Amino acid sequence: MKVNSITLIKEGGAKVYEKFAELLDKTNKTAYQVSKDTGIGQNIFSNWKAGRSNPKADKLKILADYFGVSIEYFLE
Structure with a gap:
């Protein structure tokens, strides 16, 4: 069960x-531009890409507002 939870987080x-x-x-845009404009560190994007961390709601809200989409867009 523990492995499944880790896999789900990475995915x-x-x-x-x-x-x-x-x-x-x-x-x-580039990830660098978005990082500079939003204050979200590039390392956070790298961690998402590599599956090392799961996005937090506050970061998703910032990105959703920045790109003019809903938070649900990221979760579909």
Whole structure:
């Protein structure tokens, strides 16, 4: 059961990063630009991409507002 929980957390961060990457492509932004504009550290994006951490609600809210999407967009 413990392994499944860890896997779910890793998949969650990676899936959110996929959505984030789609928004980067659509808006012609880089992770660096978004980091600078939002104050979210680039290391956080890297951790999501690698599946090392799961996004927190406050970061998702900042990104949702920045890109003009709902928080649910990242969770679909």
